[in-house]
Amino acid sequence: MQHRKHYQQDKIILADGRELVLEGPVPAEQLMLLAMHPDLDAFRKPAEQHQALVEIASLAEGRIILAREADCIVGYVTFHYPDELERWSEGNMIDLVELGAVEVANDYRSYGLGKKMIQLAFAEQQMENLIIFTTEYYWHWDLKSTGLSVWDYRTMMEKLMKSVDMIWYATDDPEICSHPANCLMVRIGSEVPLASIEQFDRVRFRQRFMY
Numbered sequence: 001m002q003h004r005k006h007y008q009q010d011k012i013i014l015a016d017g018r019e020l021v022l023e024g025p026v027p028a029e030q031l032m033l034l035a036m037h038p039d040l041d042a043f044r045k046p047a048e049q050h051q052a053l054v055e056i057a058s059l060a061e062g063r064i065i066l067a068r069e070a071d072c073i074v075g076y077v078t079f080h081y082p083d084e085l086e087r088w089s090e091g092n093m094i095d096l097v098e099l100g101a102v103e104v105a106n107d108y109r110s111y112g113l114g115k116k117m118i119q120l121a122f123a124e125q126q127m128e129n130l131i132i133f134t135t136e137y138y139w140h141w142d143l144k145s146t147g148l149s150v151w152d153y154r155t156m157m158e159k160l161m162k163s164v165d166m167i168w169y170a171t172d173d174p175e176i177c178s179h180p181a182n183c184l185m186v187r188i189g190s191e192v193p194l195a196s197i198e199q200f201d202r203v204r205f206r207q208r209f210m211y
Helices: 046-057 113-121 150-162 194-204
Strands: 008-013 019-024 063-069 072-080 096-104 131-136 167-169 183-188
Touching: 008 113, 019 113, 046 063, 046 072, 063 113, 072 113, 096 113, 096 194, 113 150, 131 150, 131 194, 150 167, 150 183, 183 194
Parallel strands: 096 131
Antiparallel strands: 008 019, 019 063, 063 072, 072 096, 131 183, 167 183
16 A cells, blocks of 8 residues: 655744644654754653654655654654554554654643644645544643643544544544543545554444444
8 A cells, every 4th residue: 555645835924923733744864954942842852852753754664744844853753653552553554543642842732733733634635545543641741731621622623633633433442432522533545445444443432343
């Protein structure tokens, strides 16, 4: 199966005249030349996360969509195969890709960058032969900085994913079922074969009678 990667770029002019560039999928060699904003520490230290982005971009299925101001990364979205230790890898599906992380530096959160980056990722129908899924866990959410409740944050994330037609899917995955705010959201591309959809259903539910 071919992983289609059609580079896209968009620009945003801020109120003070500064320019943000949204682009991707960005190749590893280009990412290596950029710096991470020090606020991008939701998952690991910025330098370590930078290295993780480079590694993801070097994968055949990996995609990094980013927002940058000059040579400084101020936001990013990652796409990659699910971790081999997680349930979602059990089906050995080459057309199942995880939308893994969305992060935007604090000072840039008022520009709708998360939504713009995700929409850029799906441009030119490059995801139509893939099932894209994301697992939303409340313990990853930045409730402190945003001041949002768990349920308001869940609504925000659901709205973000719906901007590219990802919808809520049921599952019996224990981590997702461990809290009612957690959820699985999925977009099945128009070119995904029925066999893959059925295989994904088997991954979603280990108890067959539930679907």
